[in-house]
Amino acid sequence: MSRALPEDLDCVVAVEQVTDYIEGAMPLQARTRFEQHLCYCPACMIYLRQIKAQIGVSALLAEHKPPPEEVTRKLLQLFRASRRG
Amino acid sequence: MPAPEREAIEVAQDSALVEALRAGDERAFLDLVGRLHGGLVRFALGFVRTQTAAEDVVQDAWAAVLQGIDRFEGRSTLRSWILGIVANLARTRAVGDRRSVPLSALQPDDERAVEASEFLPDTHSRWAGHWARWPEPWPDQCLLSRETMQQVREAIDRLPQGQRAVIQLRDVEGCTAEEVCEALGLSEVNQRVLLHRARSRVRKEIARHFQGSKP
Amino acid sequence: MIAWKFLAPGRIAPFTSVQWSASEWLEAWSLPGTGIHACALEDLPYWFDEELWRVELSGSISREERQIVAGRGRLLARVEGWPSAAAEFTRACVERTRSRAVDALQAAGRIEDADALREERNLDRLQKAAAALAEDGSVVSGYLFDAIRRRQCPGLCAYVAANAAAVGGLRAHDRERAAQVAWLFDRLGLEKA
Numbered sequence: 362m363s364r365a366l367p368e369d370l371d372c373v374v375a376v377e378q379v380t381d382y383i384e385g386a387m388p389l390q391a392r393t394r395f396e397q398h399l400c401y402c403p404a405c406m407i408y409l410r411q412i413k414a415q416i417g418v419s420a421l422l423a424e425h426k427p428p429p430e431e432v433t434r435k436l437l438q439l440f441r442a443s444r445r446g
Numbered sequence: 447m448p449a450p451e452r453e454a455i456e457v458a459q460d461s462a463l464v465e466a467l468r469a470g471d472e473r474a475f476l477d478l479v480g481r482l483h484g485g486l487v488r489f490a491l492g493f494v495r496t497q498t499a500a501e502d503v504v505q506d507a508w509a510a511v512l513q514g515i516d517r518f519e520g521r522s523t524l525r526s527w528i529l530g531i532v533a534n535l536a537r538t539r540a541v542g543d544r545r546s547v548p549l550s551a552l553q554p555d556d557e558r559a560v561e562a563s564e565f566l567p568d569t570h571s572r573w574a575g576h577w578a579r580w581p582e583p584w585p586d587q588c589l590l591s592r593e594t595m596q597q598v599r600e601a602i603d604r605l606p607q608g609q610r611a612v613i614q615l616r617d618v619e620g621c622t623a624e625e626v627c628e629a630l631g632l633s634e635v636n637q638r639v640l641l642h643r644a645r646s647r648v649r650k651e652i653a654r655h656f657q658g659s660k661p
Numbered sequence: 662m663i664a665w666k667f668l669a670p671g672r673i674a675p676f677t678s679v680q681w682s683a684s685e686w687l688e689a690w691s692l693p694g695t696g697i698h699a700c701a702l703e704d705l706p707y708w709f710d711e712e713l714w715r716v717e718l719s720g721s722i723s724r725e726e727r728q729i730v731a732g733r734g735r736l737l738a739r740v741e742g743w744p745s746a747a748a749e750f751t752r753a754c755v756e757r758t759r760s761r762a763v764d765a766l767q768a769a770g771r772i773e774d775a776d777a778l779r780e781e782r783n784l785d786r787l788q789k790a791a792a793a794l795a796e797d798g799s800v801v802s803g804y805l806f807d808a809i810r811r812r813q814c815p816g817l818c819a820y821v822a823a824n825a826a827a828v829g830g831l832r833a834h835d836r837e838r839a840a841q842v843a844w845l846f847d848r849l850g851l852e853k854a
Contacts, residue, residue: 366827366834371575376559380642384623386634389695393726396676397707401820404577408560411584415649418589418598419617424484432501436479436508437472443512444470571795572803572824 370398375405379412460524467515479508482525485619486532491603492610493536495543503539507532522628529615529629559646584656594655601651602644609644616641662718663737664699664729665851667710672736675710686735689720696721697734702851704728706823706841709816713743713849742849744815751812753844754822755784757837758801758808761825762791765801778802784809801825 370378375398381387382395399406427433466474483504490500490507510531518527568574588594602613611630615621621629627637668674672681677693689696699716700708704727720732759778766775774794781787788809795803804825811817819841826837845851 366831371565372577373560373562373565373575376646377642379559380638380645384638384641385693386638389730390726392694393728397727399676400708400710401816402576403814403817404580407581407583411581411649411653412645414584414586414589415598415645415652416617418595419602419613419648420620421590421595422599422602422618423620424488426484427480428483432483432505433476433479435505437476439509439512440470440472440475443509443515571800572807 368394370394372398372402372405375399375402376408379409382409383412383416456523456525457520461520463524464515464518464520467512478524482528486528489529489611489614489619490532490536492607492614493533493540495540499539499543500536503536504532506535510535523622523625526621526625526628529621529625530631533611533630557643557646559642560650581653582656584652588656594652597652597655598648601648604651605644605647609640609647612637612640613644613648617645662722662729664701664716664718664731664734665705665740666699666714666716666734666736667705667708668712668714670711672712672714681714681736683736686719686733689732696730696732699729699731699734700727701729702846703839703842705845706816706819706838709747709819711744713740714738715740715851740849740851746848747815748812749848750841750844751808751815751818754818754841755805755808755812757840758805758822758825759787761829762794762799762801762805765828766794766799769799771799774799778805801828804828 375395378387378391378395382392387395399409428436463474463478467478486504486507487497487500490503491497494500494503507528511528514531518524564578566573566576566578570576602610602618605613608630612626612632615626615629616623623634623637626632627634630637632640668681672683673679674681679687679692681687687697697718699718701724705713707727715737716734717737718729718731718734722729722731763775763779766772766778778787778790778794781790788806791802791806791809795806804821808818808821808825811821819838822841823834823837827834
């Protein structure tokens with residue numbers, strides 16, 4: 362047997378719960394078991410941190426470029442036309 | 447701030463914006479376009495094949511937004527409504543362009559976050575189901591490099607359509623789960639499954655990238 | 662009520678990343694999640710982190726699986742002996758696991774192996790010997806190998822020791838966890854409130 366107690370998570374299971382955990386979509390008992398797993402499993406803690414770091418990097422990819430001038434001009438025309446009549 | 451509170455604030459700000467748009471406030475419109483346009487094009491690129499097609503789709507979407515703004519009910523955020531319009535137009539356009547469904551889109555129902563080979567097998571006497579080797583922590587400075595960001599960008603763009611749409615909106619654009627469900631017509635659970643799979647695939651690519659660049 | 666809480670360096674809650682004030686009450690409603698989480702004495706080995714604090718809890722208090730959930734809490738005092746005692750703690754886990762490995766080998770009639778394991782003073786050689794015995798089918802020796810290998814990590818080492826004990830059944834497991842708690846209680850001077 363690889364678990365001290367049957368309710369202990371395996372890492373295979375824990376990694377599938379990471380998204381639910383970050384989303385806050387787990388009931389208390391499941392969340393507690395997940396957190397306890399992290400307390401004795403540095404590997405899964407590293408995995409969770411990787412996912413969080415990845416989310417952080419993803420946010421930096423957001424496109425903040427304003428549209429090119431011709432596009433803005435066209436859209437403004439559209440806007441004016443839609444508000445007329 | 448928790449997502450429901452953020453969303454409540456955004457919905458409140460939206461109603462002022464919607465009023466302004468209905469009243470013909472050009473400044474308000476240009477502000478909105480400036481804020482959203484780039485992200486909408488990027489989002490559309492997950493459905494259509496070319497940059498031009500994506501820009502066309504978003505152009506058409508703005509036209510539809512302006513046509514529909516008087517009827518917008520504000521049940522969800524303005525952004526999610528606009529994203530929904532883009533998604534619908536993009537999907538229609540993609541079918542029209544006969545964009546072939548990549549093999550990666552045909553996923554098994556039990557896609558795993560991490561390959562089974564990363565864990566010890568059931569035959570291990572002590573640690574069946576545990577990591578065979580601890581994953582390597584990713585150093586911050588490598589994560590924030592232009593190269594890594596490019597890898598993440600490409601990994602997201604290589605995802606199957608449904609996964610790409612969700613992770614693009616959630617993790618890149620910062621939409622709430624509710625907005626994404628609204629925009630893409632997904633249940634909360636479905637949205638989370640897609641997000642989970644998308645993040646797992648992207649993580650795999652980043653890990654491979656860091657692994658490959660080790661001396 | 663008085664309880665205990667492990668925090669990351671700088672009084673940071675390990676899972677919410679919220680920083681606890683040095684003395685002010687923290688309210689559950691101001692946090693994401695379900696409430697203030699803390700440990701009873703018997704929960705300690707499940708929640709290791711860098712800093713150990715004595716805390717006071719009030720408001721609605723419930724006993725959940727291996728933790729206490731409360732409506733509000735505040736830090737009272739840092740337990741000075743932690744984490745400096747971590748190495749000794751894991752060493753004690755290793756030694757108890759060694760005893761279990763020795764007993765298991767004796768029970769299996771492997772008297773020479775048992776004696777060798779019991780007599781080995783050098784930790785590196787002990788680790789190697791345990792590994793060899795694990796290859797040779799002794800599961801508890803395998804846990805001894807793991808415990809030595811992971812002695813930098815109190816949470817993991819304690820878990821390994823608990824697993825090693827569990828080979829002998831649930832009661833043995835519980836005794837090991839109780840031994841871990843007793844060690845912390847004695848060594849860190851955690852008076853019962």
